[in-house]
Amino acid sequence: MDENYEPRQADEDAPRGAKEKKKKKSWDYEKEIGRLQVELAHLQAWVKKSGARIVVVFEGRDAAGKGGMIKRITERVSPRVFRVVALPAPTDREKSQIYMQRYIAHLPAAGEIVIFDRSWYNRAGVDRVMGFASEKKAQRFLELAPRFEAAIVESGVILLKYFLTVSEEEQERRFRRRIDDPLRQWKLSPMDVESYQRWWDYTRVYDEMLRMTDSNHAPWWIVPSDDKKRARVNCISHLLKSIPYERLKFDEPDLGKRQKRPGDFVEDHSIRHVVPDMTT
Template sequence: MAKTEAKKGRSLEGKSLSYKEYRKELCQLHVELVKLQEWVVQTGSKVCIVFEGRDGAGKGGTIKAITERVSPRVFRVIALPAPTEREKSQMYVQRYLPHLPAAGEVVIFDRSWYNRAGVERVMGFCSDEDAVKFLAAVPLVEQAIVASGVMLLKYWLEVNEEEQTRRLEARIHDRRKVWKLTDMDLKSYSRWYDYSRARDAMFRASDTAIAPWSVANSNDKRRARLNIITDLLHKIPYEPMPRKNVTLPKRQKPDGYEDPDYPFKYIAEKF
């Protein structure tokens, strides 16, 4: 495992983390994520990262921070819509299985099969009996996933009531974020303790030795992102892979080529 300063992580507790400091730390972690990407590709490793948490916990921002500087062909983000009528008739986890990583891939689930233990249970999209059956079966499913050679990491982002309220209210007033606030968010907002009970039941059933849950304090988004990336880099046994020395080749000679007299339709340069 690469023993870099970024991978070891720095103690930021008790300090105000400015945007400049955050970007500096994140830049170093991005370098390590690129090394991880090269290792995954060259070794044919398979990595699956699951993100769960309440609405507004910061799952999307964390995933964006992870994938900002890596290839979308290697780091695939899966955020499935509501199931179709056909999918509703299938075994519950069936629609998630085709998205699991093949060799040389990192798959990130922005919400996952744990929807059944969370939003579906709380909002009445499945019965309590369905949720209990799911929680009884999910450790066996994850055991099979891990046995197939997939490194499975599961993160729960924990946000408190006050911070969740602040973030959801920001979605109301910030036109860049209005798309994030759905009717389901509004309905589920009032059911804080139902979600707490569902979370607790999920942990009791699925926090196993083979696929444990890691909980991140996400009240501070910047710190949470840095902490999560640092943690996953520690948990994946990647190594820096050899790289060829690269130099740009000489360009060909024009060999009679001349720029065309063509009326290119340039966009307006307002900036």
């Protein structure tokens, strides 16, 4: 992909066909994302064969596109290999545990890729801004996180960390779109509203988080996401290039011959409830 590429805005007054032709000429997103999903399938085969263990952490601003990114990564592969972890608020029991304990339980076994849709970095972000954790606990987390991740990497796990950024203007546009669209309203939570109102509080804690937890063994990779489609292509391309996988030959199975209908087979004519055809 051309690194100098800049997405073009279609002329709103142009005919529909002209806009589509112009868009296709400048950027064929569907073709590129399809190519990358084929590569993700090859990665999946290699992970299963090699027993590799991979962790991918997605953090970032609210409405930066983490959900869409993860969907494009996982929609054409097996959930038994690509496992998404999006933990809810901790229970009372989990609150009494060592902070990292419930995340450790979700780390991959051989042949698995675990994608964290937010992760242990909640302690450095939302927990800190919203007062769910004390400043002392947040600072202690920032000191310990690189050592925790070093232990993960030293055990043989491949760890990738991505932080999706979005501008104030684009975040507001996406929030307002959620408000106006019934199909997106479920995406807008009270925490999203808080993150919108407290933009600069989050900016300060995220800047410190990135500075203190970026390391040679587990660096942060920043993904500019005002253009969601470009962000997906760039991030997935980087993910694939960061893992030393190989394309494996597919062992095509021999389907053989289907058994013949038994001579004594009798059709079952008992009443069955069939979903009606609503397309006519």
